[in-house]
Amino acid sequence: MPELPEVECIARSLRPRLENRRILGVEFRSALAAGGRPADLARFLAGRRICRVFRRGKFLLLELEGGLCAIHLRMTGRLVWQGAEGPHTRAVLELENGRLVLDDIRQFARIHAGERAPEAVSRLGPEPLELAAAEFRQRLSGRRGRIKPLLLDQRFLAGLGNIYADEALHRAGIHPLAPANRLGGRRAERLHRAIVDVLEEAIAAGGSSISDYVDGAGRQGSFQQRHRVYGREGLPCPGCGAAVRRIVVAQRGTWFCPRCQRLR
């Protein structure tokens, strides 16, 4: 599941291959991969130069001459430079220097393109790695809901998904069901620190490869080996040794340590 660190790694690996290159054409192998009519998207993208490759939340963004291409990989999407085409190939971007292949088993990934950013991108909350602790704390104070669903809300904070939300809460010693506005200054700051740390460590490790993730060069990440709670039901918490528990929060599997993350 590409979350912020994985998309960041994809952006970094694709940047030298894509920037200042022209898109010759785009082929959609599945109409579902296009956020709009495939023919319209292909017509819009063909012939445009990619000026800049960057990330916003979990979106990979290609700034074009006179437009923007926004790609969201959702659960099982992969974007690989010169990738081999296979039964799950959903789109191929042909560039002057090679091809970018979108593979996606479950077909949730979408490619958008237009003169301006799609609504979902403009609605995104702040970037966690650029947000000051005081600002984060301020944003938390206005929210009455539980902390985990809030961390997953892309309008509140852009880029966290199920893995890094659980890992950050564990590092901060905060129960996933804790009310956001009752964390208090100290714990809010600890959570901010935990989010920044886990994201930076994950980026440095090349992301988490659980089932499908690889970067733009086809390389797997290794951060899954350093997960402390995510997907580890029954295994010992690295902090205290208590068995990690799994509950369901907002329809998502949620892992936490019942001893380190008390609900008060």
Add this chain to the structure above:
DNA sequence: ATCTATTCCTGGCTGC
């Protein structure tokens, strides 16, 4: 504002 349920999808797993 906040919650829940539903939809989209398919490989992989469970249980009979």
Add this chain to the structure above:
DNA sequence: TGCAGCCAGGAATAGA
């Protein structure tokens, strides 16, 4: 071995 049924979940959406 075969197969039905369920599960995983990011985000949009509807409805409470």
